[in-house]
Amino acid sequence: MVEISDIRDVLKSLESLKGVVDTLSDDDDLFEKGLDSFGSVQLMLALEERFEIEFPDSALGRRSFSTIRIIRDTVAGLRQQEAA
Amino acid sequence: MNMHVEVAATVPVAAPAEALDARGRRVAEAAARHADAVDREGRFPAEAVAALKAERLLGIQVPRSLGGEGASMSEIAEICAILGRACSAAAMVFAMHHIKLASLVTHGRDSAWHCTLMERIAAEQLLIASSTTEAGIGGDLRNSLCAVEAEGDAFRLTKEASVISYGAQADLILATARRHPEAATSDQVLVALLRDQITLARTGVWDTLGMRGTCSDGFLLKAEGVPLVQVLQKPFAEIAAQSMLAASHLLWGSVWYGIAAYAVDRARAFVQGEARKKPGQVPPGALRLAEAANELQAMKSTVVAGLARYEDAKGDPDALGAIGFSIMLNNVKTTVSGQAVDIVQRALGVVGIAGYKNGTPFSLGRQLRDVLSAPLMISNDRILSNTANLLLVQKGSGKLLSA
Numbered sequence A: 001m002v003e004i005s006d007i008r009d010v011l012k013s014l015e016s017l018k019g020v021v022d023t024l025s026d027d028d029d030l031f032e033k034g035l036d037s038f039g040s041v042q043l044m045l046a047l048e049e050r051f052e053i054e055f056p057d058s059a060l061g062r063r064s065f066s067t068i069r070i071i072r073d074t075v076a077g078l079r080q081q082e083a084a
Numbered sequence B: 001m002n003m004h005v006e007v008a009a010t011v012p013v014a015a016p017a018e019a020l021d022a023r024g025r026r027v028a029e030a031a032a033r034h035a036d037a038v039d040r041e042g043r044f045p046a047e048a049v050a051a052l053k054a055e056r057l058l059g060i061q062v063p064r065s066l067g068g069e070g071a072s073m074s075e076i077a078e079i080c081a082i083l084g085r086a087c088s089a090a091a092m093v094f095a096m097h098h099i100k101l102a103s104l105v106t107h108g109r110d111s112a113w114h115c116t117l118m119e120r121i122a123a124e125q126l127l128i129a130s131s132t133t134e135a136g137i138g139g140d141l142r143n144s145l146c147a148v149e150a151e152g153d154a155f156r157l158t159k160e161a162s163v164i165s166y167g168a169q170a171d172l173i174l175a176t177a178r179r180h181p182e183a184a185t186s187d188q189v190l191v192a193l194l195r196d197q198i199t200l201a202r203t204g205v206w207d208t209l210g211m212r213g214t215c216s217d218g219f220l221l222k223a224e225g226v227p228l229v230q231v232l233q234k235p236f237a238e239i240a241a242q243s244m245l246a247a248s249h250l251l252w253g254s255v256w257y258g259i260a261a262y263a264v265d266r267a268r269a270f271v272q273g274e275a276r277k278k279p280g281q282v283p284p285g286a287l288r289l290a291e292a293a294n295e296l297q298a299m300k301s302t303v304v305a306g307l308a309r310y311e312d313a314k315g316d317p318d319a320l321g322a323i324g325f326s327i328m329l330n331n332v333k334t335t336v337s338g339q340a341v342d343i344v345q346r347a348l349g350v351v352g353i354a355g356y357k358n359g360t361p362f363s364l365g366r367q368l369r370d371v372l373s374a375p376l377m378i379s380n381d382r383i384l385s386n387t388a389n390l391l392l393v394q395k396g397s398g399k400l401l402s403a
């Protein structure tokens, strides 16, 4: 299981978001809260390391990383695929 | 020498309608007549822009349902190249106008206000300028300091716009700003500002090495009492990713291709002249010409392949938002901007002093000075570091014929 709180932990490690993570709802658009393209790459790297997954190129769009809930679903989906 | 044609023919980009081409050529004739004066005096290419309006080329990208012609990016790119051969400044004005229009056409169609604006652009041939560059931010498109300050259903905006090409001549300026005064610097919107809604106080004069006719002066831009409906609702991040970056890199690249192709044509005419003077001998410049033609073909292939990828991805937000797509576009820009400079320089080497001197049939000084702006127009280093960041996560398919 991938929990929302796990995703929030990872977000707290990012320079561009660390001050605001606790004020974010699960559905807030992270790009509107200061996530930029540098930050989103750092986020992907942190998620790949933490959950031992690899994002395929098709999952590397803005959409897969736009909210905490979507990130959780994307990561959970990839974990399941890799376990299968 | 028709090897360039072959390359283009193998890539499935729709050939521009003959009519658009012909209209572009008539504008190019007018632009060419005044190109030296525009450059020397650093003045707006007024004759060329008047011709663009007379040929109704400023509205071609607007959808037919709104009074335009629904022209594709490739069709517009072809006209950029045609104009680039004649007058770089006029070509860049045309390109920048259509880059802005691409954002309206892609992201403004669900807003009644912006639809009416597009109808006006087509009907009245309004000229659109761009204000992204800001004092304290430079060429970092994706960050702004200035902010939309809403009051009721209107807003105020003050921007230290350090570069706005033809700002003084434009009918409309699209400017980036933070969404509201507390927003993060990357939480940006794009606002449409009509000439009579703003004041522009000149803060810097565009007295430059090249691209002098773009009149890219610095301004303090102030807007007050502008209806909030003029703010495009889509986050600018999406507008940038889905229309503006592609349009910028592909249309700028097409302008630079036009400049480079002109230079190679001059070098070829020069070498052919030498060959006729001394039959039986291959002129010494021929080898250098072959190198320049070689690089021009590579440059053309890069632009054309980029256009094909864009036309394929168009309308698919996932494809346009993918990291691989951004990397591809960044690579188009950094590659062709460097090639363009190199090609013009090689061509100058072929024609020699006849090219270095102004006022000869082989003069290339203006083209060389103009094309030197290509690597700086959004600094290649800035773009490369962005690509370097994206490459940390891209996986790549290793395929030749697809992304």
Ligand SMILES: Cc1cc2nc3c(=O)[nH]c(=O)nc-3n(C[C@H](O)[C@H](O)[C@H](O)COP(=O)(O)OP(=O)(O)OC[C@H]3O[C@@H](n4cnc5c(N)ncnc54)[C@H](O)[C@@H]3O)c2cc1C
Residues within 6 Å of the ligand: B092, B096, B129, B130, B131, B132, B133, B134, B137, B138, B139, B140, B163, B164, B165, B166, B211, B214, B216, B373, B376, B377, B378, B379, B381, B382, B383, B385
């Ligand atoms: C012909 C022409 C027309 C233009 N028209 C317009 C216009 O209409 N509207 C508009 O808004 N702008 C316009 N611009 C400006 C353009 O969009 C860029 O903003 C500008 O060229 C960048 O200027 P800069 O070199 O001062 O800034 P910067 O981007 O700040 O770069 C300065 C230097 O710092 C280095 N640098 C900065 N950041 C990084 C980084 N992250 N990584 C690596 N290196 C970095 C670069 O190597 C560069 O040499 C125009 C430019 C030209 C040449």
